[in-house]
Amino acid sequence: MANFIDRRLNAKGKSTVNRQRFIQRYKKQIKQAVSDAVTRRSVTDVDKGEEISIPTRDINEPSFHQGAGGVREKVHPGNDQFIRGDKIERPPSGDGRGAGPGDASDNGEGQDDFIFQISKDEYLELLFEDLELPNLQKNQLNKLVEYQIVRAGFTNDGVPANINIVRSLRSSLARRIAMSASKRAELKRLEEALTQLEDTPGAEAEKIIEIRSKIKILKDKIAKVPFIDTFDLRFNNFVKKEIPSSQAVMFCLMDVSGSMDQATKDIAKRFYILLYLFLTRTYKNLEVVYIRHHTQAKEVDEQEFFYSQETGGTIVSSALKLMHEIQKQRYPENEWNIYAAQASDGDNWADDSPQCHKLLEKNILPTVRYFSYIEITNRAHQTLWREYENLQKSYSNIAVQHIKHADDIYPVFRELFKKQSV
Incomplete structure (x- = not known):
């Protein structure tokens, strides 16, 4: 029996090529484990590696061996029962025993698992595979990393054209x-x-x-x-200096009124973390602006954004107004790629929801690349949801999704940023 293992392009003794081939072969099981890990993990380790369990029976290496049939001779060491020419009977059907424990499980068929560790980069690659940023075609050039040739002293080697x-x-x-x-x-x-x-x-x-x-x-x-x-x-030395041409800002808007409990905020936080990781894979320089609101809106830091709580009612338009003001002052649309994500439980003054519709239609949607709204609630939708749904029918850069439980976060995220059909 011969096993063929490709060990070309190995880094530091590791079988890099075979590792990638293994991931490709078991991508379905690995992606399923990665998807489950998103909801199982805490926010602080969402971008770390992951251990994947694969049934042992599925990881056999392909091998070449002689097929059954023909006449062959074998030597069995330690034989004290047979002599040359004796025929060995087959064991009775079902009498063979494996190498594992003799007692079987009383609740189903048991099986060994193969534990496979994937790195942080492999984890994120599988996590965001088949996803893309909508409306990216309008700003394709800004996504590219640009370089500028600059002088960097002198060197002893070079081409004649660069002689000093x-x-x-x-x-x-x-x-x-x-x-x-x-x-x-x-x-x-x-x-x-x-x-x-x-x-x-x-x-x-x-x-x-x-x-x-x-x-x-x-x-x-x-x-x-x-x-x-x-x-x-002596030759003039030139190096490539990276120019930060791809810059984006992510506005995070969240309701912190009395109706938003900590469990709802934790769900929103997981969604924001996924969005941040996704945007950093496209844009090299990404700034985050946190805006919390109840009846009034305020720009805060991350700690206050996720863990402070207020009492009273909700006026969503206050957050949209503040976002528009900050964007005009600090993030011109011709220089920045603007994204916004809003999380709420749907509560809002009925008279304020039409005002939100006007602000989005007139000031925000014409400047942002993508505006995503997630409503985290188990109740029926209210006026704010209906206003946003009406905007979704007319504008392609706004999406609304509903989250009921933590398990819905990753499926909703994939739905928001799935690749658009050409």
């Missing part, structure tokens, strides 16, 4: 000075001595010839120092 002449000549001069400084000093001393001897009557001719010979040797040595060497060459 001044730096190269400066390096050449320094090298020539270092290599010939002592020789030039000696040459100057000998030349002065030669001049003095030549001006002195009756000087020895042999000494003059000797000094002239030394001067010639020194000049030859100095002349052999190359004017420029490959060691002297």
Whole structure:
């Protein structure tokens, strides 16, 4: 029997290719486990890896072996019952026992599980597979990461077009000075001595010839120092600097009136976390603005957004007005990709719901890429839901969904951001 395992492109001894092939083969089971993990996990570890359990019978490696039939010989070590030529009877049907425990489960067929650990990146890739941001075609260029070529000092290697002449000549001069400084000093001393001897009557001719010979040797040595060497060459160095061209802002709006209990807020928080993780996979720079409201709206930090509670009624339009003001002041629509997500239990003053319709239609929907509204309640829908539903019929960048329990979060999220048919 022979097993073939592909170990090409392995990183640090790990079978990278086989790992990806394994994930592809069992993607259905893995995606189901990832989907279940979203509702099972706490908010703080929603983007960590995951352990996947797969039945052992499903993970057998393909193998080549001889098929049944034919005549063959086998050697069974430790045989004390049979001799050559004896025929071995088959065991009675159903009498074979596996290698596991002898007693079976009293509530169904038992099976061993294979535990497979996936990384954070693999988890997020499977979590958001087949999802996309609607209306992204209008801003496709802003999604790309742009680079700008900038100067980054000098380097010893490069192409001729990038040679820095001044730096190269400066390096050449320094090298020539270092290599010939002592020789030039000696040459100057000998030349002065030669001049003095030549001006002195009756000087020895042999000494003059000797000094002239030394001067010639020194000049030859100095002349052999190359004017420029490959060691002297300096090239302008250029690097790619990333330019933050893809920037987005996510407005999180939530009702914090007395009707919104902590369990409802926890459901909304899980939805916001999923949305944030999803947007960060598309946009490199993402800012989040938290706006809470009851009868009045206020921009707050994350802690106050999720865990503060107020009493009294609800006026949703106050949050929409504040969002529009912040967007105009800090996030121009021609520079930012704007997304908004609103969570509420549906309570609102009946007279305020038409005002919300007007604010969305006139000020918000023309500027945002996508506006998602989730209503977290087990009661019947009220006027706010109906107003938003009417807007959904006329605008493609608004979506409304209903969440009853925590298990509905991920299915609703997938419904909001599923890939649009072409």
